[in-house]
Amino acid sequence: MRARIYLQHPGKDETVAVATGFSWGACLLGFIWALSKRMWFAAFVMLGVSLVLFGMGLWGETADLIGLVLSILFAVACGAYGNRWHRWTLEKRGYIVL
Template sequence: MASFIVLAPELDGQRDDDKTVFVRDGFALLAFILTVPWLLVQRLWFEAAVVFGSMVLISGVGTYSGHENMAGFITALLSLLVGFEGNNWRVRALERRGFSQLGVVDARNADDAEMAWFLGENFVSSHEVSVSAPPAIPTVQASHKPALGGMVGLVSHRGEN
């Protein structure tokens, strides 16, 4: 499961739930692969300008000095940095625009995070199974046969707890 940071703006002292944003906390693969376009789509103008300028500068210095391979490696490291920090930069940019952090939701994807946030206690994921009554505990037999079940040592098979 992933963690999603919940942010919402305030209008006239009240929270505007229609503009609530859920930002995944963690590595952004698209930010790593498409570094500058991802920053531009997320409206991180300053960060995009700094990263683009750094990439151009690194490429120019690498070409001029004859170290193109090292320049490519450093550019890849810069893209990796954006992949790790991109979502944090996005949260900070939203806070500068007047959004405030409301909480953190653990969910499989952004849609589940939104449903869990707005439905609260009434939300049950489609993968969860609700149990109405605990299973009956088997009684101990007089014979001491080893119980054959879904256990291997102290670890049960998947789905059995």
């Protein structure tokens, strides 16, 4: 079972649990996952990169294969760093680790 880090906003009674480790939601859903976590900038960047990689696949057979490989690598990177980005975003909003 993965460990969780709990963050709380000093002015509110709201506590948010952020998982540690790999995020399957970020890996499989990409920018939709970021939108659900209210990570607007990350969602915009993830959507932009996904659109560039999709467009890369429209250029031809070789570019299609390269685009597929880069898309998979990008999805794995989003999964590996997704929970860290979520925690960083919450900390920038004023949440502190309990």
